[in-house]
Amino acid sequence: MVMCPPLADHVIKRISALGVEVVATKSEEEAIEAIREADCFYGRMTPALLENAGRLRWIQATSAGLDNYFFPELRRSDITLTNLRGIYSDVIADHVFAFILMFSRGMHVYHARKLKGVWEKGVDVIHLGGKTLGVIGLGGIGLEVCKRGNAFGMRVIGVDPAPKDRPDYVEEIYDPEDLRVMLASSDFVVVCVPHTGETEYMLSDDGQRAMKPGSILVNIGRGKVVDLAALAQHIESGHIGGAALDVYEEEPLSQDHPLWTMEQVLLTPHVAGISPEIQGRREDVIVENVRRFVSNETLLNVVDKEKGYVVAINPS
Numbered sequence: 001m002v003m004c005p006p007l008a009d010h011v012i013k014r015i016s017a018l019g020v021e022v023v024a025t026k027s028e029e030e031a032i033e034a035i036r037e038a039d040c041f042y043g044r045m046t047p048a049l050l051e052n053a054g055r056l057r058w059i060q061a062t063s064a065g066l067d068n069y070f071f072p073e074l075r076r077s078d079i080t081l082t083n084l085r086g087i088y089s090d091v092i093a094d095h096v097f098a099f100i101l102m103f104s105r106g107m108h109v110y111h112a113r114k115l116k117g118v119w120e121k122g123v124d125v126i127h128l129g130g131k132t133l134g135v136i137g138l139g140g141i142g143l144e145v146c147k148r149g150n151a152f153g154m155r156v157i158g159v160d161p162a163p164k165d166r167p168d169y170v171e172e173i174y175d176p177e178d179l180r181v182m183l184a185s186s187d188f189v190v191v192c193v194p195h196t197g198e199t200e201y202m203l204s205d206d207g208q209r210a211m212k213p214g215s216i217l218v219n220i221g222r223g224k225v226v227d228l229a230a231l232a233q234h235i236e237s238g239h240i241g242g243a244a245l246d247v248y249e250e251e252p253l254s255q256d257h258p259l260w261t262m263e264q265v266l267l268t269p270h271v272a273g274i275s276p277e278i279q280g281r282r283e284d285v286i287v288e289n290v291r292r293f294v295s296n297e298t299l300l301n302v303v304d305k306e307k308g309y310v311v312a313i314n315p316s
Helices: 009-016 030-038 047-051 072-077 087-106 109-115 138-149 176-187 207-208 228-237 279-294
Strands: 003-004 040-043 056-060 080-082 132-136 153-161 172-174 189-190 216-217 240-245 266-269
Touching: 003 030, 009 279, 030 040, 030 047, 040 279, 047 072, 056 279, 080 266, 087 109, 087 138, 087 189, 087 266, 132 138, 132 176, 138 153, 138 189, 153 176, 172 176, 176 207, 207 228, 207 279, 228 240
Parallel strands: 003 040, 040 056, 056 080, 132 153, 132 189, 153 172, 189 216, 216 240, 240 266
Antiparallel strands: none
């Protein structure tokens, strides 16, 4: 197994104990030399690496998101690709609800006043009970967001082309062609989809116009699902009541972007998946997949390379 970048020494020891030779590399040049005889690879695959991968059968991605993996040669190959789907679900859902609660209690306004040294009571408060939460993408993260919405007494609806589960706390699941129906009904819209050909700019200017007036948009999925220039215009006009973003079309967000100066916009620098729990979960999934690979068992989180995301439920 070739790694680029290498995992921690204790993880390499766990993998070696499974009878797998690990070659840890620190640059693409080193990885190109090592990958010629490799059966599996951990890291971000590139066209140069794939070109030199003579016997490669499996690629373990370093994250759940797969931006930059889907170049044509990899899509056409018969190499199995797996990601780290599922390890972030509860952590990112907590980040989403931190955003939602800040808006519901006007914390963003009080924070802005605090920075100016202003003692002033009174903000618009949104009582979450009875409000509609619309979640785009009902994978692991999306369903955890739905659970939290239900716990706060919200009406929960979603959009997904092939939901892996239909829990009773989600009142309605729409097909993507009915996205606008969901948008028009939702007080909060949360984007939880990966970046694919189908989701790119799903919330363009037209999509944002379909949102319920005064609603709040949260994006913790992928940046290129939401047109930020259109978002700034819709917030300035008042059509969209506010937005909370952890992902962006280009990162970092340009310092001259109007979203920086808008009080009703919350911005975090792609940190929703950070938690002390994540590294251990990441290591466990990778080691378990190596064990499955060696044992010729079905791998966890196998990605459909055409669709760009995991489509099957993990085996038990």
